[in-house]
Amino acid sequence: MAKEKMSVTERHYLTLDKIIERHGDKPGGLIRVLAKAQELFGYLSRDVQIHVAEKMCLPVGHVNGVATFYSQFITSPRGKYTVSVCLGTACYVKNGQDVYNRFRELLGVDENGTTEDRMFTLRSTRCIGACSLAPLIAINDHVHGHLTVDDVAGLLGKYQELEAEEEAADIGAEPVRAAGHQAEVSPPN
Ligand code: FES
Structure with missing residues (x-):
């Protein structure tokens, strides 16, 4: 049977999970993970924040707190x-x-x-x-x-x-x- 093609979003989540595995438990890991997530998805949507929180076993509120505290992070889509x-x-x-x-x-x-x-x-x-x-x-x-x-x-x-x-x-x-x-x-x- 032919292998099902992964969507771009699925590939991004896969890449993100590898970054979480590699850096998630290191000091400053969450910031690094969020920076990568933003690079992949363009901004830190609620879904992405929930995904990061689940994978890193952190409260969503904490992830959201970091995402909204630092000015380098964007939590809503940007214009062209x-x-x-x-x-x-x-x-x-x-x-x-x-x-x-x-x-x-x-x-x-x-x-x-x-x-x-x-x-x-x-x-x-x-x-x-x-x-x-x-x-x-x-x-x-x-x-x-x-x-x-x-x-x-x-x-x-x-x-x-x-x-x-x-x-x-x-x-x-x-x-x-x-x-x-x-x-x-x-x-x-
Ligand atoms: S203050 Fe605007 S470029 Fe330096």
Whole structure:
């Protein structure tokens, strides 16, 4: 009889179980396991937390406490684009907070929130080491420097336009262009 093919999720759980076996009982083991789980699944869903708790014989509340305490862990799904607004000192004094607030207003989400269409997740970060470009933000790996509050709508428009083009390419139709963006910032590749 032919072997049944494992789903990607099943493979991820298998990999995770091996990490638990190898590191679960070592000091800092839970953090290591959760970091691997996040790498595999993208975020630490309730199901993943329960799985880790069962395999490591820990209360779910403890696993959840660790998952929600450390800022590197994400417990809800992320959007396709993560908007990281730097609120380090150099960016902050150059109105980084206003830029952050404008993203919050336009996206309609709070810190670590994801838009309903799962396109954008908003988060603030500390200094990312490019202070000469302050105030800056990153959208996934693309850094956009010297951003003003007035640039925000245009920048989001570029990404929405890119998304519309991708969707149009998928269905072989003409893309609908987003209106009203004028920001002089690096476009997404
Ligand atoms: S403070 Fe924002 S990059 Fe340094």
